[in-house]
Amino acid sequence: MAATKNVQPMSSKILVVDDEALVRNMMCDGLAAAGYATLAVSSGEGALQVVQAERPACILLDIMMPDLDGYDTCAALKADPQTASIPVLLVSATTGARVMEQAKRVGAAAVLRKPVRMDELRRAISQVLGASV
Numbered sequence: 001m002a003a004t005k006n007v008q009p010m011s012s013k014i015l016v017v018d019d020e021a022l023v024r025n026m027m028c029d030g031l032a033a034a035g036y037a038t039l040a041v042s043s044g045e046g047a048l049q050v051v052q053a054e055r056p057a058c059i060l061l062d063i064m065m066p067d068l069d070g071y072d073t074c075a076a077l078k079a080d081p082q083t084a085s086i087p088v089l090l091v092s093a094t095t096g097a098r099v100m101e102q103a104k105r106v107g108a109a110a111v112l113r114k115p116v117r118m119d120e121l122r123r124a125i126s127q128v129l130g131a132s133v
Contacts, residue, residue, distance in 0.1 A: 044068025
């Protein structure tokens, strides 16, 4: 009997926001292999535009970006009634108490530490989307 792969519905579009192309590509490739449709942008401003047009199911958002950082981007998304319900997972090289407090304050669902392992990433997304891993 062949093993079945856990494939997410294509409505589970994930937006990956990171200013580093290598990181964006790695996350998108790993999520696509798990059956997710992905979108990718390199900035917080770009993320705000894509979210309005595409309405992703979940957003992976780097904290440290040059234009609009992840905290400000998340706060803007949560302040807009049309996007407030979209779960945001912040991604950071550091995850200390200060980062966690700020993430909670802006409404992030979770903080993942870079480099993110794909199994942890898929698990976190499944949790915020209410799906099984």
